[in-house]
Amino acid sequence: MKYKRNLIALLLAGTFFSASAQQEDLIVVNAAKSEGKVSATMWGVFFEDINMGADGGIYAEMVKNRSFEFLKPLMGWSVKGNKIGEGDLLVQNRQGANLANPRFLSVAIKGAAKGEAGISNEGFKGGMGVKKGLKYDFSLMYRQVSPGITLHVELVDEENKVLASGLLKPTDVPAEWKSQDLSFIAVATSAKARINIWFEGSGVLDMDMISLFPADTWKGRKKGMRGDMIQMLADMKPGFVRFPGGCIVEGIDLANRYQWKKTIGPIAERQLIMNRWNVEFSHRPSPDYFQTFGLGFFEYFQLAEDIGAEALPILNCGMACQFNTAEVVPLDQLDPYIQDALDLIEFANGDVSSEWGKVRAAMGHAEPFNMKYLGVGNENWGPQYIERAKAFQQAIKAKYPKINLIYSSGTDPDSERFHYLDKELRGMKADIIDEHYYRSPEWFLKNAARYDHYDRQGAKVFAGEFAAHIKGKATGSNRNIWEAALAEAAFMTGLERNAAVVNMASYAPLFANTEGWQWAPDLIWVDNLNIYGTPNYYVQKLFSTNKGTQVASALFEGKSLSGQGGLYVSAVLDSIKKEVIVKLVNTNETERTKQIAFEGIKKLAAEGKLTTVKGELTAQNSMESPSAIVPAESLLKLKGKNAVVKMPANSLIMLKVSYK
Ligand code: AHR
Numbered sequence: 001m002k003y004k005r006n007l008i009a010l011l012l013a014g015t016f017f018s019a020s021a022q023q024e025d026l027i028v029v030n031a032a033k034s035e036g037k038v039s040a041t042m043w044g045v046f047f048e049d050i051n052m053g054a055d056g057g058i059y060a061e062m063v064k065n066r067s068f069e070f071l072k073p074l075m076g077w078s079v080k081g082n083k084i085g086e087g088d089l090l091v092q093n094r095q096g097a098n099l100a101n102p103r104f105l106s107v108a109i110k111g112a113a114k115g116e117a118g119i120s121n122e123g124f125k126g127g128m129g130v131k132k133g134l135k136y137d138f139s140l141m142y143r144q145v146s147p148g149i150t151l152h153v154e155l156v157d158e159e160n161k162v163l164a165s166g167l168l169k170p171t172d173v174p175a176e177w178k179s180q181d182l183s184f185i186a187v188a189t190s191a192k193a194r195i196n197i198w199f200e201g202s203g204v205l206d207m208d209m210i211s212l213f214p215a216d217t218w219k220g221r222k223k224g225m226r227g228d229m230i231q232m233l234a235d236m237k238p239g240f241v242r243f244p245g246g247c248i249v250e251g252i253d254l255a256n257r258y259q260w261k262k263t264i265g266p267i268a269e270r271q272l273i274m275n276r277w278n279v280e281f282s283h284r285p286s287p288d289y290f291q292t293f294g295l296g297f298f299e300y301f302q303l304a305e306d307i308g309a310e311a312l313p314i315l316n317c318g319m320a321c322q323f324n325t326a327e328v329v330p331l332d333q334l335d336p337y338i339q340d341a342l343d344l345i346e347f348a349n350g351d352v353s354s355e356w357g358k359v360r361a362a363m364g365h366a367e368p369f370n371m372k373y374l375g376v377g378n379e380n381w382g383p384q385y386i387e388r389a390k391a392f393q394q395a396i397k398a399k400y401p402k403i404n405l406i407y408s409s410g411t412d413p414d415s416e417r418f419h420y421l422d423k424e425l426r427g428m429k430a431d432i433i434d435e436h437y438y439r440s441p442e443w444f445l446k447n448a449a450r451y452d453h454y455d456r457q458g459a460k461v462f463a464g465e466f467a468a469h470i471k472g473k474a475t476g477s478n479r480n481i482w483e484a485a486l487a488e489a490a491f492m493t494g495l496e497r498n499a500a501v502v503n504m505a506s507y508a509p510l511f512a513n514t515e516g517w518q519w520a521p522d523l524i525w526v527d528n529l530n531i532y533g534t535p536n537y538y539v540q541k542l543f544s545t546n547k548g549t550q551v552a553s554a555l556f557e558g559k560s561l562s563g564q565g566g567l568y569v570s571a572v573l574d575s576i577k578k579e580v581i582v583k584l585v586n587t588n589e590t591e592r593t594k595q596i597a598f599e600g601i602k603k604l605a606a607e608g609k610l611t612t613v614k615g616e617l618t619a620q621n622s623m624e625s626p627s628a629i630v631p632a633e634s635l636l637k638l639k640g641k642n643a644v645v646k647m648p649a650n651s652l653i654m655l656k657v658s659y660k
Pocket of ligand 1: 048050247248378379
């Protein structure tokens with residue numbers, strides 16, 4: 001009898017124990033409890049011409065300094081052969097006739113055979129990436145001062161082996177500028193090719209805009225963007241594209257600021273300026289970094305449209321970079337800056353009969369771009385910023401009340417400077433406040449609940465630039481390790497949970513060239529031929545392509561899970577695809593198991609799709625090993641409305657289940 005009583009007691013205890021253990025491990029996802037909408041713009045991309053992002057990056061031009069407008073006009077060029085003597089090659093200036101692109105190269109040739117007199121361009125960063133079997137389009141503007149020169153154009157590899165070649169015979173009326181082009185197909189691949197232009201015959205030829213593009217550009221557009229780089233963006237299905245920065249919006253001084261009007265219209269008339277990252281870091285000098293603006297605001301709008309993202313331009317607000325000159329425009333001279341913003345809205349959205357809508361239509365886009373967002377300044381701060389932001393707000397809202405204006409909250413998320421700006425901006429009923437954080441992985445882990453208590457009724461938040469920076473010197477992509485990406489993923493569950501207030505987020509910077517970077521870590525690394533996504537890229541892509549339409553409550557012991565026991569959770573519903581999506585991050589060194597109970601859903605599929613991203617904290621992707629850290633897919637059987645999810649050490653897990 002005593003034995004029987006003990007057994008019952010033991011069984012009861014056992015039942016109680018296992019029920020309590022289950023309780024402890026239970027995450028309840030309640031689809032009926034919506035915690036707000038997930039904005040279609042939730043996850044986007046931040047593009048800046050940094051790290052050779054535009055020139056030498058997504059802008060597929062292969063000739064460096066094509067118009068001889070760099071500070072040193074022959075930078076990137078060298079003379080070849082022994083028949084070009086003193087004074088035969090001259091940089092000349094149109095002296096006002098073409099203010100945007102005044103310089104050109106004049107060459108005088110006296111009886112040269114092929115191989116005796118020529119010029120050669122080294123391309124961006126150590127050479128040009130040339131691919132076997134691909135067509136290349138060469139073009140130039142020229143003027144025959146004294147006819148009689150034929151051009152032999154060739155691509156050669158590092159050993160001077162010819163990869164492609166063609167003949168260009170100027171055919172025009174002498175003394176008038178014209179353009180001519182030539183295409184050829186490469187017979188071999190080289191990562192460090194260069195272009196030679198040999199002059200044959202006798203005569204004097206003026207040349208400008210010497211250009212070479214591959215044919216495999218994005219959407220096959222002539223003189224367009226590098227296809228593989230844009231494809232990586234398109235694959236993320238970003239909700240927005242922020243452009244053109246970043247610090248280049250501000251400029252080192254106001255003269256060096258980004259001015260969108262100088263980036264549209266015929267390419268030969270877009271005035272080049274020095275890229276501020278040219279001189280920004282003395283330990284990463286980039287003397288050959290300029291902004292040619294072959295890629296300008298029209299192309300950015302078109303890019304956003306192509307990949308189904310909202311365009312999000314950021315404009316200078318009358319303040320240069322406050323880490324540099326901190327030059328400001330006096331308030332009574334701010335009007336041209338505000339006018340630039342008003343004109344941009346007309347350029348993007350105006351009818352073809354409007355002044356700027358007409359310019360857009362002339363560039364080939366009669367339909368409006370339907371721009372909805374506009375940023376006023378980047379990383380500006382202080383009362384000077386607030387004064388200028390108010391002036392922009394007043395003028396823009398008066399004319400375009402529906403445009404959502406985005407304002408800067410400075411450079412960091414928790415300083416006195418930040419709190420001052422945040423308060424002032426909320427006071428002026430800002431639509432969206434742009435917060436930036438380049439912080440340690442620990443900061444990201446600790447701040448996953450940052451937005452849990454933000455005011456739901458006030459300004460929305462744009463997490464406009466963020467990246468976890470591990471300790472240690474950047475030597476390239478060495479800081480794009482799984483530890484950083486995992487901390488970002490943990491933090492992003494907090495952004496997702498708070499999608500009611502955080503409407504936009506973007507990792508920064510986006511691209512970096514392995515041989516031409518100034519700032520690291522970065523999301524995507526490229527060289528002349530190759531590209532790979534970092535672990536951080538796969539985290540961004542996973543969130544962005546699984547953003548859902550509304551936040552579902554995901555509670556553990558009645559609270560959201562944002563770091564307790566090293567775990568982080570968020571959940572969304574996709575009411576269009578009819579899916580419930582749970583994202584979990586385990587930052588422990590050992591596996592964890594959680595049971596997820598789905599509530600508020602009538603019928604769930606019998607199995608769900610599990611995506612796992614995991615690895616050693618120090619693991620990273622590279623050109624040689626681009627898939628060391630990538631998502632892996634598997635299936636998970638559910639037990640009714642419950643799923644048991646095993647989370648490997650240091651992993652990001654996503655469970656996606658269809659519902660009816
Ligand atoms: O993303 C790199 C730089 O970081 C951006 O240009 C600037 O906005 C920030 O300081």
